Amino acid sequence: MKYNQIGTKIKELRIHNNLKQSEFAQIFGVSTQAVSKWENGGTPDIDVLISIADRFDISLDDLCGRTAHGENQLENSLYFSVLNASESERMKRSCHYCWSIFKGATGINAIENLGYSSVSAEDVEFSRCRVSRDEGIAYFLSSQNAQLMALMPEPEKGFASILTSTEQYSKLFHILSDPHALELFIFVCTRQQLLFSIRLASRETNIPEKEVERIFQKFEDYSWLVREPADIDDESIMLYRPAYKEYFIFFLFFAQELIHNPRFLYLGSVTNRTKPLLNECDDGKENK
Numbered sequence: 365m366k367y368n369q370i371g372t373k374i375k376e377l378r379i380h381n382n383l384k385q386s387e388f389a390q391i392f393g394v395s396t397q398a399v400s401k402w403e404n405g406g407t408p409d410i411d412v413l414i415s416i417a418d419r420f421d422i423s424l425d426d427l428c429g430r431t432a433h434g435e436n437q438l439e440n441s442l443y444f445s446v447l448n449a450s451e452s453e454r455m456k457r458s459c460h461y462c463w464s465i466f467k468g469a470t471g472i473n474a475i476e477n478l479g480y481s482s483v484s485a486e487d488v489e490f491s492r493c494r495v496s497r498d499e500g501i502a503y504f505l506s507s508q509n510a511q512l513m514a515l516m517p518e519p520e521k522g523f524a525s526i527l528t529s530t531e532q533y534s535k536l537f538h539i540l541s542d543p544h545a546l547e548l549f550i551f552v553c554t555r556q557q558l559l560f561s562i563r564l565a566s567r568e569t570n571i572p573e574k575e576v577e578r579i580f581q582k583f584e585d586y587s588w589l590v591r592e593p594a595d596i597d598d599e600s601i602m603l604y605r606p607a608y609k610e611y612f613i614f615f616l617f618f619a620q621e622l623i624h625n626p627r628f629l630y631l632g633s634v635t636n637r638t639k640p641l642l643n644e645c646d647d648g649k650e651n652k
Contacts, residue, residue, distance in 0.1 A: 377422075446461070459513070469515060489626045492504070497636055559603040562604075565604075588606070590607045
């Protein structure tokens with residue numbers, strides 16, 4: 365254990381939480397001089413160390429500056445590092461860690477020494493990195509208006525084994541290809557968990573009420589909407605509550621990526637699969 369590392373960590377926690385030494389001291393029932401001493405090389409008693417660790421949700425190993433050994437300790441370090449970030453910084457810090465994971469998982473030499481950064485949305489070639497190997501596929505985007513990492517190991521029976529029937533996909537794409545349906549779905553996604561009527565949806569989108577009712581019925585089939593009848597002024601009306609899935613945003617994102625056609629990917633593009641992308645295995649053997 366390195367005592368100077370304890371003091372450094374205590375100071376880091378205090379500053380991160382916008383606490384003066386006197387305020388930090390008051391929380392743990394010690395003097396301001398004691399906090400100053402810790403931050404300059406001293407060390408608290410074990411019971412105080414435990415109290416500090418509990419207060420700021422970090423491990424004693426992290427507080428004491430012990431080097432993480434093994435996967436569990438590394439995972440804990442990453443967990444507490446993200447957890448102790450401010451809410452506005454957690455996603456950003458996670459993206460930095462994801463970039464390191466992506467580099468390690470894909471092994472692209474060209475990006476090994478590149479730090480995490482974002483570029484303007486217009487720089488299609490400079491913000492994307494993709495990998496397609498027999499072990500799986502990976503994709504990384506770091507533009508100023510969208511940042512995402514996708515890492516998907518190849519299933520034992522191939523990617524084709526996770527797909528549903530082409531009929532179901534055709535039905536879904538047919539619904540979303542209807543301009544009115546897509547506009548109404550975007551309208552639904554802009555709503556909070558508040559009830560709304562067909563009349564309101566029609567007024568907001570300029571789509572006739574009969575058409576709204578027809579499309580909403582399809583949305584109900586996919587559980588994108590929940591119907592809730594209500595009695596208002598002795599009149600029964602039908603209201604709707606959005607039940608959309610957040611992964612629709614991923615769907616829209618990757619649909620947009622299909623539209624993009626970059627000439628090259630500056631960050632890296634590795635395709636060395638020896639089998640089709642939608643390869644499916646049968647009883648442990650690949651279908652040829």
